[in-house]
Amino acid sequence: MKLEMKRKWLDKYYKGETSHDEETELKNGILSEKDSSAEKDMFGYFDDAGKVPDDLEEQLFAHLEKRTKKRKTIRMRIYSTASAAAVIIILLGVYIDIKETRKAKMENDFFVMEQALYQVSESIQPEKQEDLLVLWVDNDVEIIIN
């Protein structure tokens, strides 16, 4: 790095006016110098303290993907369980309804049949006899008057 440029950027740096790119270039330039200086120690420290593991981003993304997939699976499980429960409830409702309808129909049919049988039984009954007066009843003889 040229001395003139270094002085200019260092001046800007200490005024807090350098951009990121300028700071990076200044830092690289000073760190590559052989002579030790306050700036070399400062930039060296900043570099060291700001070190990030190489695989950080990949690891974070892998973890995120894993968790989102897991969440999706859990959500899908909840949805499928809820859907299955809903289907069972609906089917049970339909079944109970059909059963009730069938029972009511059977009861109705039974009532109709009972009525019909009653009417038939009424129609085939012999005419009612008039009241008889029993005069005598014995083991062998029975005397009745109309």
Added chain:
Amino acid sequence: MTTEEFKNTVIPFSRKLYPMLKRILKDEEETRDALQDLMLKLWDKRHELDKCKNPGAYIVAVSKNYSFDLLKKKRPATMDEKEEYLLFNLKATDVYPEIKEKYEHVHKAIEKLPEKYRAVIQFRDIDGFSFDEIKEMTGFEVPYIRVILSRARMKVKQEVEKIFNYEVGNEKKMARQIL
């Protein structure tokens, strides 16, 4: 927002957030866990992120709140933990003890700064946040952030140079003694 879009727009922020969270948690594993947790939080808020005009500012705001929560939960570090943090965090310097010592001086010079100065220099020079992001984190206006940053950098330089001169003085003193 799809996972791929999230990967390209939100996950890269982790490079800036990692050092910041590590300063709070002082442990690599915990920092990774916290970042994973934070990324999941941001994933849950992806629909809000989609609507945002400035997603970067939104991510920074969520991260700021998250780090405040972490700070509340985290008990204050003892001196031993601070020393341990220094030892474990200056990894590149393990091989070179003299560099490690110099970095420790810089670290101590930053630690000595008033809180807002320290925060701004750490956000900018260690984490690499932009001025707008620092504005979101601190609530200060950009010109004021520049002023604070300028003073903080100058102060750190002065402190480091004091120690550096002291060391040179020591070397001279030792050389005189030998002679």
